[in-house]
Structure formats: structure tokens, C-alpha cells
Amino acid sequence: MALNHAKSGEVIDVRPLGPALADARTTTLVKAEHLEVLRLVLPAGKAIAEHRVPGPITVHCLEGRFAFSALGEERExxxxxxxxxxAGEPHALRGIEDASLLVTLVLGKG
Structure with a gap:
């Protein structure tokens, strides 16, 4: 089954999910040659182990609260x-409250 990603110029709703957050799953919103944007759902208590991505990233908390560990520090x-x-910085995440995050990854030379 093919996943539907936003097409160029399409408006994407990234408002907080509110009550729907409890049943939500991580979703890739945009997938292009050099760019990926996803809504990451991170339940309270769930951890994503330390990992690296090849390009620069942004992580924007849309709702809830989480801990982000990188560069020798943990930030809430x-x-x-x-x-x-x-690019390449090791990092890990941990849900403090149920949270959704907007994550943007640069996948190569764009």
C-alpha cells in the first residue's frame, strides 16, 4: 500500500492533535528527494535510543513535553x-508527557 505524502503546494495541518493524540501514530507528511518532514508521536515514558541522521534536523514540539538528549545535555x-x-550529531528522545513533534530532516544536498 502506497503512503500518501503531501504534494508540492499542498497545505498540511500540523495543529496539535489534542484528544486524538492518545491514538495517533507517527506519520511522514512530506517525502522529497532532499527533504523529509514527519509528525513524530512520542508517548509518555517511551524512549527513542541514541541515533544519528546524515543531514541537519529541526525538532519542533507541537504539544506535550519530551526530553531531547544531544551534545552532552538533556533539554526539555x-x-x-x-x-x-x-548533521551526524548523536541524539535521543524520551517522552515526559504524550507529545507530538514536527521533525524536518535534510536528506542530502538540497
Missing amino acids: LEAGRMLHLE
């Missing part, structure tokens, strides 16, 4: 807060 992000990392 809540709704409206965002950070970025340069």
Missing part, C-alpha cells in the same frame, strides 16, 4: 519550543 521541550542539530 514543550509546545512551541524548537531546536536544531547539525
Whole structure:
């Protein structure tokens, strides 16, 4: 089954999910040659082990709260807060509250 990703110029709703967050799943919103944008759903207590991505990333908390570990520090992000990392930086995430995040990955030379 093919996944539907937004087409160029299409409007995408990234507002908080509110009550629907509890049943939501991570979804890739945009997938292009050099760009991927996803809504990452991170339940309270769930952890994503340390990993790296080849390009720069941004992580924007849409709702809830989570911990982001990188560069030797753990930072808490809540709704409206965002950070970025340069390519290849190891990082890990941990849900403090049920949260959804807008993650943007640069996949190559764009």
C-alpha cells in the first residue's frame, strides 16, 4: 500500500492533535528527494535510543513535553519550543508527557 505524502503546494495541518493524540501514530507528511518532514508521536515514558541522521534536523514540539538528549545535555521541550542539530550529531528522545513533534530532516544536498 502506497503512503500518501503531501504534494508540492499542498497545505498540511500540523495543529496539535489534542484528544486524538492518545491514538495517533507517527506519520511522514512530506517525502522529497532532499527533504523529509514527519509528525513524530512520542508517548509518555517511551524512549527513542541514541541515533544519528546524515543531514541537519529541526525538532519542533507541537504539544506535550519530551526530553531531547544531544551534545552532552538533556533539554526539555514543550509546545512551541524548537531546536536544531547539525548533521551526524548523536541524539535521543524520551517522552515526559504524550507529545507530538514536527521533525524536518535534510536528506542530502538540497
